[in-house]
Amino acid sequence: MTEREADYKQTEQYSRKRRSGARRRQEGVPFNEDFKQQLLPTRLGPALFWSVLLSLLSVGNPFLTSFATNIQSQNLYAGFAMQAGQSPYGDFFGTNGVLYYLIAFVGSFLGSSIGLAILQFVALLIAGVFFYKIVAYFSQSQETASNFSHWFYLFILALNFGGLYASIFALPFLLTSIWFLIRYFEKAVKDEAFILYGIDAALVFLIDPKSAVLWLVAFLVLLVYNAQHRQMARGFYQLLASLFGFLLIVYSVGYYTFVEQILGMAIQQTFFYNIRLNFGYEGILWTAGLVLGVLVVTGFLKHILMTIASLGQKQHTYIKVVVLLGFLVQTIFIIGNPNFDLNQLTVLFPYGFVMAVAHMKVQPSESEELEDMEGEEPPVVSYLKTSLFLPILACLVIPIQPIYTYFLQADVHQERSQIAQYIRENSEATDTIYAWDDSAQVYLQSERLAAATIITAEPYLNTEENQTSVTYDLNKNQASYIVVRNGLVMLEAVKANLEANYSKVDLGTSQLSLYQKN
Template sequence: MHDINEQQNLEIPEMKTEISEANVEVSEQEGTQRFRKKTSPVPLFKVLSWSILVSLFSVVNPLLTNLATNLQSQNLYAGWAMAQGQTIYSHIYGTSGLLYYLINWAGSIAFGQILFLIFQVLALVLAGVYLFKTISYITTNSSLAQNLLPLFYLLTATLGFGGLYSSIFVFPFVFWGMSFLMRYVQNAVKDEVFILYGAVGALSFLVEPMLSIVFYTLAGLVLFVYNIASKRKARGLYQCLAVLLGFSLLFYPLGYYTVWNGSFGVAISQVTYAIDAFKLTGSQLPSNALYYGLLTIGLGFVTAFVLGFQFKKEAAVVRLMRILSLFGFLTVFIGALGLPEQGAYQLLPALPFVIILFALWFNKNGETSVENEGRRRRERHKTSVWNRYFSKQVFLPLVGMIYLIGFPFVQEYILSNGVSGERAIAARYIRENSSAKDTIYAWDNTASLYQQSQRLSAVSILTPSLYTGTDENQIYLRNTLNQVEPKFILVNNHIQLLSDVDTKISKNYKETNLKLSHFKLYQLQ
C-alpha cells in the first residue's frame, strides 16, 4: 500500500509537467492563430510600386549623380573600388556593415551599379511588407496600415533622397524584429525561435551597425522588463542564450572575412565611428539643434513623439511597441545632435520608430477596420489620416518634404553653379594625364572625382569633410597625406587646407594650367 502511494506521488508531478507543456503548446498555437487572424493580406502591388518609384530617384541614376551627398558618393565609390580589387576598411573608410559593402560590391560588378539599385528595391519591398504586418496588427486596422505605407516611402525618399544609405537596407530587419516581438508577446513564438532572432540581429548588424545596436539594445531592455513583469525570468535567460547562439552562428563566419584580411580591429573602429565622434559639447550642437529641430517639427515627428506619451488602457503588445518607439526616436535624435556630419539622412534611422508612433497617433481614437467595410467609410478614414498629417499641422510636413527634395537641386544648379562642371574638367584632365595605377586625392566635399577620373584614392578617408570628427582620424589623414604621393590633388577653394598638407603641396606639387574658379588641380612634380 505504501509503495502504491509513493508511485502515485511520483506520477502527479509528471502529470503536472505534461499538462503545463500541453498548455504552453496550446497557448502558442492560439497565439499564432490570433496573430495570423489579425494580419491582413499585404498589398504587394502598392509596396512594389512605391519601392520602384523611390529607387528611381537614386543617385545611381546618371541624371541625379551630381546631387549625391558626400556619403552617397563615398558609398558609390566603395562598390566601384571593391570591384577594382580594393578592400573595405583597409583601403576604404566605411562605417556601414560588411554585408552592406558586399551588397554594394555585388551590385557594382556589372551593369554600372544598376544591380545595387535593384537590391535597394528588394530592401524597400521587404520593409514595406513587414511594416504593413506590424501596423495592421498593433492597430487592428488594415486600412490605416495601407494608408501609412505611402507615408513611409515618402519619408524615406525625402530624408534619404538619392537612396543607397545603409539605413534603408536595414529597415527590413528592424521591421521583422518588431513583428517578432509582437508575436512573442502574443505567445505565437517558441523560445527556440530566438535563435533565429539572434541570427537576424547578426545580419542587421552586418548591414548597419549603429541602428542595429540601438534597436536590439532597446528591444532587449523592453523584453527584459516584460519577462520580469510576466514572471518569465527563466524563459528570459533561455531566450538570451538562444539570441547569443543565433548571433554567433552568422556573425563569426561572416565577420571572419575581416580577420582573414587583417582589418578586424580597423573595422570595429570604423563602424563605431558615430560613438567616438559623438559630442554634445561640440561647436556643431547649435547648428544641429536648429536643423534637426526644424526638420522633426516640420515633418511631424515631434507631434507623434509627444502624443506617444498619451498612455491609456491598451494591450501589452501595443504598450511594448509604444515604449520601444519612444525611446528609439529619442536615442536617434540625440545621436544626430552630437555628430559633426550634418544631413537629413541622419534622421533615417529614426523612421522605423516614428512610423509606429504615427500609427498609434492616427489610431488613438480606436478606429477599427473591417475587411468588407463600405467604400465611403474607407475614403473617409483615408482622408482623416492625411488630414491629420498635413492639414492639422498647417501643411508643415509638405513644406519639409518640398525642402528636402528641392534643396539638392538648388544647391547643385543655383548655389554651386559650375562646380560639377569644373570637377568634370579636372577629372578628364587627370584621366588623360595619368595611368590606371596612379592614385589621386580629392580635397573636396564629395568623392565623385574618383569615379569620374577612373582613379583610386591614395587615402582610405576619401575626403576631409567626412569621418574627420575625431582627433584620431584627423591625425591619420594628415600623416597619410604626408607619407603618400598622389599623382594629382584636387583642392576645393572653399575647404581650408591643413597647414602641413599645404606645405607639402607647395614643395612637391605644381599647379596645372587648367582655368578653374572653384578648384586648383595640383600635379606631382
C-alpha cells in the same frame, strides 16, 4: 536485463522527460491562435510603386550619379575600390558596417552601380511590405495602411534623395523585428523564432551599427515583460536563441574581416563615429534645432506626446514602450554625433510611424467582443490630417537637392568632370590621386583610386587622429595628381607638402585647382 537494454531504457526515459518538459513549457504559455484572423491581406501596390520610383531616382542609376552628395559619392567609391581589390577600413575610411560594404561590392559588379539601385529596390520593397503589415494590424484598415505607406516613402525620398545610405538597407530588418515584437507581445510567436530575431539584429549591426539600438531597448523591455509574467526561464531560452542567430551571422560575415585583417580597424571606425557621444562640439545647437524642426514637420513630436499619454490605456503597452524608448535613444545619439547629416534621421521613421498608429483606439479592447465590429468598416486615418498637415512642408525638401546641384553647383560639377577627364587621359590606370574636396566624384569619373585612407576633406577631418592620418598618407607623395576645392580649409602640413612637391596645372578652372607631382 543486459547492460545494453538498461542503457536503452535509461535513454528512453530521458527522452520522454525532455518531450514532457517541452510540452509543459508550451502548455504553460498560451499561443494566440486567433492572431492571424486579425490580419488583413497585404497590398503590394504602394511598396512596389515607391520602391521602383525611389530606386530609379537613386544615384546608383548611372544617369543620376552626378547628383550624389559627399556621403553618397563615398559609398559609390567603396564599391569601385573593392572591385579594384581594396578593403574597407584598411584602404579607405568607412563608418558603415562591413556587410554594407559587401553589398556595395556586389552591387558594383560589371563596372556599374546599377546593381546597387536594384539591391536598394529589394530593401525598400521588403521594408514597405512589413510596414504595411504593422499599420494594417493596428488600424485594421487597408486604406489607412496604404495612406501611411505613401508618407513613409515620401519621407524617405525627402531625407534620402538619391538613396544608397546604409540606413535604407537596414530598414527591412528593423521593421521585421518590430513586427516580430508585436506578434510576441500578442502571444503569436514561439520561442524558437527568436533565432530569426537574432539574425535580424546581426544583419542591422553589420549594415548600420547605430540602428542596433532597437535590440538593446527591446532587451530591457522583454526582461521586464518576462519578469512580470513570471517566465524568466523562458526569457533566458529566448536570449540563447537570439544569441545563436546573432552569432551565426556575425561569425559568417566576420570571417571576411579576419581574412582581410581589418577587424580592429572596422571596430574602431564604425563604433568611434557611430556610438560615441559628444555634446560639446561646435554647432550642436544648430543640430538640435534642425532635429526638432524635422520632428515637428513630420508629425513625430505630436505622436511622441500622444503615445506617452496613451500608456495609461494599457493597450499595446510593451510595443509602445519599445518604439518610444528606441526613438528617444536614437535621437540622443543623432544629436550627440558631430558628423550629423539629415539622412541619419531615417532610422527614426519605423519608430515614429508605429507610434503614430499604435496610440489610436481603432481596435476593440479586450473586453469588447469582435462580433460587435462585424459589418463595420474601421475609420480611415489620414497621416496628413493626424499630423496637422505639417508633412506637406517635408515634401518641399524633395526638389531642393537636384535644384541645388544643377543650378547652384553646376560650375563645380563641370570642373570636376573636366579635371577627371584630364587625369584619366594623362595617367596610368594604376596611378593614385587625391581630392581635397567635399565629394568623391573625381575618383569615380577619373576611375582612379585615392592615395589616402580618408578620401575627402569632409566630413571626417574633425579629429586630430584623422588629420594625422591624411597628412601621413599625402606626405608619401604617392598621388600623381591632387585636386583642391578652392575655399576649403587645408591643413598646414598638407599645404606645405603640396607647395614643395607639386606644380599647378592650368586648366582654366576657378572652383577647383589641379596639381601634378614634380
